[in-house]
Amino acid sequence: xxxxxxxxxxxxxxxxxxxxxxxxxxxxxxxxxxxxxxxxxxxxxxxxxxxxxxxxxxxxxxxxxxxxxxxxxxxxxxxxxxxxxxxxxxxxxxxxxxxxxxxxxxxxxxxxxxxxxxxxxxxxxxxxxxxxxxxxxxxxxxxxxxxxxxxxxxxxxxxxxxxxxxxxxxxxxxxxxxxxxxxxxxxxxxxxxxxxxxxxxxxxxxxxxxxxxxxxxxxxxxxxxxxxxx
Amino acid sequence: xxxxxxxxxxxxxxxxxxxxxxxxxxxxxxxxxxxxxxxxxxxxxxxxxxxxxxxxxxxxxxxxxxxxxxxxxxxxxxxxxxxxxxxxxxxxxxxxxxxxxxxxxxxxxxxxxxxxxxxxxxxxxxxxxxxxxxxxxxxxxxxxxxxxxxxxxxxxxxxxxxxxxxxxxxxxxxxxxxxxxxxxxxxxxxxxxxxxxxxxxxxxxxxxxxxxxxxxxxxxxxxxxxxxxx
DNA sequence: GTCAACATTTTTATCGAGAAAACCCCCTTT
DNA sequence: AAAGGGGGTTTTCTCGATAAAAATGTTGAC
Numbered sequence: 001x002x003x004x005x006x007x008x009x010x011x012x013x014x015x016x017x018x019x020x021x022x023x024x025x026x027x028x029x030x031x032x033x034x035x036x037x038x039x040x041x042x043x044x045x046x047x048x049x050x051x052x053x054x055x056x057x058x059x060x061x062x063x064x065x066x067x068x069x070x071x072x073x074x075x076x077x078x079x080x081x082x083x084x085x086x087x088x089x090x091x092x093x094x095x096x097x098x099x100x101x102x103x104x105x106x107x108x109x110x111x112x113x114x115x116x117x118x119x120x121x122x123x124x125x126x127x128x129x130x131x132x133x134x135x136x137x138x139x140x141x142x143x144x145x146x147x148x149x150x151x152x153x154x155x156x157x158x159x160x161x162x163x164x165x166x167x168x169x170x171x172x173x174x175x176x177x178x179x180x181x182x183x184x185x186x187x188x189x190x191x192x193x194x195x196x197x198x199x200x201x202x203x204x205x206x207x208x209x210x211x212x213x214x215x216x217x218x219x220x221x222x223x224x225x226x227x228x229x230x
Numbered sequence: 231x232x233x234x235x236x237x238x239x240x241x242x243x244x245x246x247x248x249x250x251x252x253x254x255x256x257x258x259x260x261x262x263x264x265x266x267x268x269x270x271x272x273x274x275x276x277x278x279x280x281x282x283x284x285x286x287x288x289x290x291x292x293x294x295x296x297x298x299x300x301x302x303x304x305x306x307x308x309x310x311x312x313x314x315x316x317x318x319x320x321x322x323x324x325x326x327x328x329x330x331x332x333x334x335x336x337x338x339x340x341x342x343x344x345x346x347x348x349x350x351x352x353x354x355x356x357x358x359x360x361x362x363x364x365x366x367x368x369x370x371x372x373x374x375x376x377x378x379x380x381x382x383x384x385x386x387x388x389x390x391x392x393x394x395x396x397x398x399x400x401x402x403x404x405x406x407x408x409x410x411x412x413x414x415x416x417x418x419x420x421x422x423x424x425x426x427x428x429x430x431x432x433x434x435x436x437x438x439x440x441x442x443x444x445x446x447x448x449x450x451x452x453x454x455x456x457x458x459x460x
Numbered sequence: 461g462t463c464a465a466c467a468t469t470t471t472t473a474t475c476g477a478g479a480a481a482a483c484c485c486c487c488t489t490t
Numbered sequence: 491a492a493a494g495g496g497g498g499t500t501t502t503c504t505c506g507a508t509a510a511a512a513a514t515g516t517t518g519a520c
Contacts, residue, residue, distance in 0.1 A: 016303060017504065042472065052505040054284050057473085061288055065295025067392070073246060074472065074511060086388070093389040100326075158316070159323040162297070163393050246473065272502065282475040287503085304481060304502065 021049050021059035029068050029079055030169060031138075032177045040069065040077040066166050068173070084226055087174055091219040094167040098215065099208040101152040101160050106204045109154035114200050120150035121196050128189045134179075145172070147192060151199055151211075175218060178225035186217065251279050251289035259298050259309055260399060261368075262407045270299065270307040296396050298403070314456055317404055321449040324397040328445065329438040331382040331390050336434045339384030344430050350380035351426050358419045364409075375402070377422060381429055381441075405448060408455035416447065 015023075025045070028034045045056045060077045063069035070080050105113065124143040130136050148168065155161060191214045198207035245253075255275070258264045275286045290307045293299035300310050335343065354373040360366050378398065385391055421444045428437035 016502090019303065041470095043470090053473090054287075054504060057284070058287065058291055058503095061291050062295065065292065073249065075513090076472065089387050089389050093387065093393075096330075157319050157323065159319050159397065163323075167389065247475095248473075271500095273500090283503090284474060284476095288473095305483090306502065 017051050018055045018058045021051050021055045022062050024049060025059050025063060026068065026169075029063070030173050030176060032173070034079050036079050036082045036177070038079045040079065042076070067170060082174060082177060082226070084223060087219060087223055087226065090167060090170050090174075091215060094164075094171055095212050095215050097160060097164045097167060098148075098152065099212055101155040101157070101164055102199065102208055102211055103204050104157060104160070105152045105154040106199060106202050106207060108156060113150075113154040116150045116153055117147075117196055117200065120147040121192060123147075124192065125189060131188055141172070141176075151195065171215070171218075174222050174226075178222045178229075186221075191217075247281050248285045248288045251281055251285050252292050254279060255289050255293060256298065256399075259293070260403050260406060262403070264309050266309050266312045266407070268309040270309065272306070297400060312404060312407060312456070314453060317449060317453055317456065320397060320400050320404070321445060324394075324401055325442050325445050327390060327394045327397060328378075328382070329442055331385040331387070331394055332429065332438055332441055333434050334387060334390070335382045335384035336429060336432050336437060338386060343380075343384040346380045346383055347377075347426055347430060350377040351422060353377075354422065355419060361418055371402070371406075381425065401445070401448070404452050404456075408452045408459075416451075421447075 025034070025040075034040075040060060042053055042056055045060075046053055049056065060069055060071070064071045064077065068080055069077050071077050120143070124140075124147045127137070127140045127143060130140050145168070152161070152164065191210065195207060195210045195214060198210055255264070255270075264270075270290060272283050272286050275290075276283055279286065290299055290301070294301045294307065298310055299307050301307050350373070354370075354377045357367070357370045357373060360370050375398070382391070382394065421440065425437060425440045425444060428440055
């Protein structure tokens, strides 16, 4: 049932049942197959995933650590709601952290880091066509995420990277929920290219400004979509 | 066994077993009763806490979401290590978030917020004597935490507050591990007073500067303690 | 028609046991 | 001496069952 969208990442070599449950649920939530506010009854999810109760609980617990799921003591779990207010809070925080991470990466990044960005960009651009005919595949989402990750990969701060990832995922959920169908003509590939070029030529201010604009532009479109839905 | 230090917060009205386990473990880790790198064997913790395996696992899972515990797939849980590198990473990030939150609070805080700060400060200052004769009680730790919380309580950003809390806890662990015994003469009460005054008179720059100095000063002392230990 | 008390059903939280993986020690081989 | 391979032990992970709590439905009084 939640396997409607493009698919779930391949399970690692010897991943645990809990971990698979976690990933499936995460994918389902990020992909919008599990709508916000959906009640996640243990019994139901359990059957859906073909696992035991503990595995489900543990997966849900992990997700609530990332804010994708919320838990209410003794009354279960549900998919985190989405609101305009949260979207802006999240976006603002994310701009802050992403640019901070990018600055650090630009300062200390080496050749390998640069090469990683170029490679990730190339892999993403191979799928640019999809932007004209949504919905985007799981593959595109993966590569898009990997590109943004590559930009900041040289950042040495573990805490910054940890929080960045959480917010990135959150943003992804908003984007996919609101924009899964329509193709917005705004030259996303060009934006990515611009960010990459500024980054690799180590123009921190320019790179951050473009990245910020990139994030805000998306948020604005998402916000409109949310506003018009109600 | 982990109940060596000052105590565990009173359990809420009808808290779950898992939640109690979580709080006990959290207190034990923050208080240093569970040393960094300690292996947390389910069987052992289970017996220690008098609960079942699932409750322990869930508690540990939650703690690893906050970074107080680390999990390795199929090889269990252990108390997160502490390192100088992590201390500085954490501190830098924390200064960033705390000052950002404080600025927001100063901008939008109302009378209730101000009153909360004054009250929290007062409650803390009643226990100032303890600074001269460590170790600090659980009560002091509680009130100290509450004071810092009160400063930023008016901040509207949920994400910021969430991350702030995580980093605050982390810092607490470092501080208590390193400084549990010695009384450092540095006028902590005066620092708190200064921060409060600047905050309430809405001098954002001054307040943030003092808060930053307060955090960094502690970090430096902790760093020295860590460095000299090895 | 509204509300409260009680009975029934659904759902969560928790436990203990068992399968599977990792660990450890000792022995053999090169 | 180092590397590799069993075999037994420990520990994690996962399940299904059960107790406890919440939600829901029903009845009866006012």
